[in-house]
Amino acid sequence: MSALDRPQPNPGVMDIAAYVPGRESAPGVAKIWKLSSNETPLGPSPAAIEAVHAAASHLEVYPDGSATRLREAIAEVHGLNPANILCSNGSDELLGLLAQTYMGPGDEGIFTEHGFLVYRIQTLAAGATPVVVKEKDERADIDAILAAVTERTRLVFLANPNNPTGTYLPFEEVRRLQAGLPKKVLLVLDAAYAEYVRRNDYESGIELVSSSQNVVMTRTFSKIYGLAALRIGWMYAPAHVIDAINRVRGPFNVNAMAIEAGVQAIRDRAHVEKAIAHNEKWLPWLTDEFTKLGLRVTPSISNFLLVHFPENGGKSAEAADAFLTSRGFILRRVTGYGFPNALRMTVGTEEANHGVVAALTEFLKG
Ligand SMILES: *Cc1c(COP(=O)(O)O)cnc(C)c1O
Numbered sequence: 001m002s003a004l005d006r007p008q009p010n011p012g013v014m015d016i017a018a019y020v021p022g023r024e025s026a027p028g029v030a031k032i033w034k035l036s037s038n039e040t041p042l043g044p045s046p047a048a049i050e051a052v053h054a055a056a057s058h059l060e061v062y063p064d065g066s067a068t069r070l071r072e073a074i075a076e077v078h079g080l081n082p083a084n085i086l087c088s089n090g091s092d093e094l095l096g097l098l099a100q101t102y103m104g105p106g107d108e109g110i111f112t113e114h115g116f117l118v119y120r121i122q123t124l125a126a127g128a129t130p131v132v133v134k135e136k137d138e139r140a141d142i143d144a145i146l147a148a149v150t151e152r153t154r155l156v157f158l159a160n161p162n163n164p165t166g167t168y169l170p171f172e173e174v175r176r177l178q179a180g181l182p183k184k185v186l187l188v189l190d191a192a193y194a195e196y197v198r199r200n201d202y203e204s205g206i207e208l209v210s211s212s213q214n215v216v217m218t219r220t221f222s223k224i225y226g227l228a229a230l231r232i233g234w235m236y237a238p239a240h241v242i243d244a245i246n247r248v249r250g251p252f253n254v255n256a257m258a259i260e261a262g263v264q265a266i267r268d269r270a271h272v273e274k275a276i277a278h279n280e281k282w283l284p285w286l287t288d289e290f291t292k293l294g295l296r297v298t299p300s301i302s303n304f305l306l307v308h309f310p311e312n313g314g315k316s317a318e319a320a321d322a323f324l325t326s327r328g329f330i331l332r333r334v335t336g337y338g339f340p341n342a343l344r345m346t347v348g349t350e351e352a353n354h355g356v357v358a359a360l361t362e363f364l365k366g
Contacts, residue, residue, distance in 0.1 A: 011105060012124040019117055022332050026325045033352040036332040037228070038163065038193075038304045041349040042275050044226035044261070045268035051260035052230070063256035070254065073263045074234055078206065086242050087254045087262075091192060091220040091233025094245075095157070096122045098216065098235075101248050102186050103128035103154045110148055111157040112140045114165055114337050116190060119157040128154065138298050138306075139167045146180040156181065159190040160205070161197060164334045164344040166300025170201035178208050178215055186241070189217045193302040195224040195272060196279055202301070209236050216241055221258075223303065224275050225265040230258040279303050282347045289357045293364055298342075306334065308342045315364060317341045323363040329356050 022036025067087040075082040088094040099122035103109050109123035110131045123130045131153070133144045140158055149156075158177070161168040169177075178187055189205035197204075205217030221232035232254065237245075254262075265271075283305065287297045290307050298306040309317040321333055321343055329352065332344040345356060 010127055012127045016121050016124045017336070019121060020336070023325075023330050026328060026330060029326065029328045032328040032330055033348055033355065034330050035346040035348050035352060035356070036330045036344075038223055038302075038346045039228050040224060040226040040275055040303070041347070041352065042226060042271070042278060045265045045271040047264035047268055048225070048227060048261040051264045052257045055257040055260045058256065061256070063252050063254060063259055065251045067254045067259050070232075070259045070262045071234070073266050077266050077269075078236075080206070080236055084209070084236055084239065084242060086235050086237065086245055086249075087259075088233040088235070088249070089253045089255075089258075090222060090231040091190070091218045091235075092118055093231075093249075093253065094218050094233050094235050095119065095188070095190070096125065097245050097249055098186065098188055098241075099123055099126040099128070099155065101244050106152060107154040108150060108152045109155045109157065110145060110153060112145070112162075114138060114162065114339070115140075115157060116159045116163050117336060123155075123157075138165045140169055142169070142173050142177045142180070145177060149181065149185065153182070153185050155186045155188060157188045157190065159192065160202075161193045161300070161302045163192065163302070164304070164332070164337050164339070164342075165298050165306055166193075166302040166304055167298060168197065168199070168202055168301050170199075171203035171207070172201070174203070174205070175208065178212060181214065183214055185214060187215045189215060191217050192220045192223055194219065196276065196303050197301050198276070198280065199301055206236060209238065213238050213240070221262050221265060224272060225262075226275075227258070227261055227265055230255075230261055232258045232262045279347055282350070282353050286345070286347065286353055286357070290360070293357075293360060295360075295364075304344055304346045306339065306342050306344050308339075311341060317343050320360065320363055324356065324359055327355070327359045329359055331356075 071082040071085040103126040105127040107128040108131045111119035113135045191204040194204035208215040216237035218235045222228035296308040
C-alpha cells in the first residue's frame with residue numbers, strides 16, 4: 001500500500017517540526033532544577049492553588065464559555081474593557097487561532113529569525129507560507145520586517161520581549177512597525193514576558209491595540225503568574241478580531257479550574273511584585289557572573305538569559321548542557337532558534353542560580 005493510499009494532512013502540515021518542550025528530567029540524577037521553560041521559581045499565588053481545590057468539587061459542570069469572571073479580573077487590573085479581552089487555553093492556542101483565522105494557502109506570515117518557534121508551526125498549520133526576516137544584533141529589525149511585506153502578507157508575529165533572546169523593542173519602534181504595515185495586515189504582539197519588563201521605553205501593546213484596528217496583544221498566565229500547568233492565555237484586541245475568534249474557538253476553551261485560579265492569581269499583586277523583585281535581583285547577578293566567566297550574555301529584560309559558549313576548545317553549548325544536566329541543572333538548547341552554541345537559562349531560585357554558576361565555573365576550568 002502506498003503512502004498516498006490513505007488520508008492526507010493539509011499542505012504544510014508535514015513541513016512542521018513538532019515543538020520540543022524544555023526537558024524536565026535528567027536520567028540518573030536525583031535532584032533537578034528545571035530552568036528550561038521560563039517558569040517562575042516562586043510558584044503561583046497560594047490563593048490560586050486554593051481556587052483549583054475549590055473548583056475541583058464541581059467537575060461535572062461545564063465552565064463559563066466566555067470566561068467572564070476572568071476577563072473582568074484582567075480588565076480591572078489592566079484598566080481595559082472586558083469586551084476587548086478573549087481568554088484561551090494558553091496563549092499558544094491564541095497564536096494558532098489567529099493564524100488559522102487570518103491566513104490560508106497562498107498567504108504569508110512574517111516572523112523573525114530568532115522568533116518563537118510556535119509562529120512557524122502555526123503559519124504552516126494554517127497552510128500559509130512562513131517568511132523569516134533577519135534580525136540585527138539579536139533583535140527584531142523593523143526595516144527588514146517592513147521590507148518583507150508583500151501583497152500576500154496577512155500577519156506579522158512579534159514577541160516583545162522576544163524568547164529566546166530576552167531582547168526587546170522600544171515602543172517607538174513597534175509604533176513605527178504598525179505605522180508602516182498595510183491596514184489589512186494583522187500585527188500580533190506576543191507579550192508573554194511583559195510583566196517582568198522594567199523599562200520606561202517599553203509598552204506591551206495595549207496602547208497600539210486601543211489606537212488601531214490591526215493590532216492584537218497576547219499575554220499568558222504561564223510565566224510570572226506561575227500557572228503554566230493550567231494553560232491560560234488572553235488577548236486584548238479590537239472588537240472585530242474578538243468577534244472573529246469567538247466564532248472559531250472551542251466553546252469551552254478555558255477550563256473551570258483555570259478560570260478560578262486565574263482570577264485569584266491576577267488579583268494577588270503582592271505575589272507578582274515578589275516575582276518581579278526576585279528577577280530584578282537575580283537577572284543582573286547571573287548576567288555579571290556569566291560575563292566574569294568569559295561567556296557572552298545577550299542583554300535580557302526578561303526572566304531568562306541566553307548564554308553563548310566558545311566555538312572552539314571543547315567548551316561548546318552541547319558539552320556545557322551535558323555537564324550541567326549531570327549535576328541536575330536543566331537548561332534549554334536553542335539550536336532550533338538559530339543558536340547552536342548557546343543555552344537559555346530561566347532565572348531560578350537562589351540555590352539554582354548559585355548552583356549553575358558554580359557548575360559552569362567548574363566546567364570551564366576542566
Ligand atoms: C512562554 C511563551 C508563551 C506562552 O505560552 P502559553 O501557551 O501561554 O503557555 C507565548 N509566547 C512566548 C514567546 C513564550 O515564550
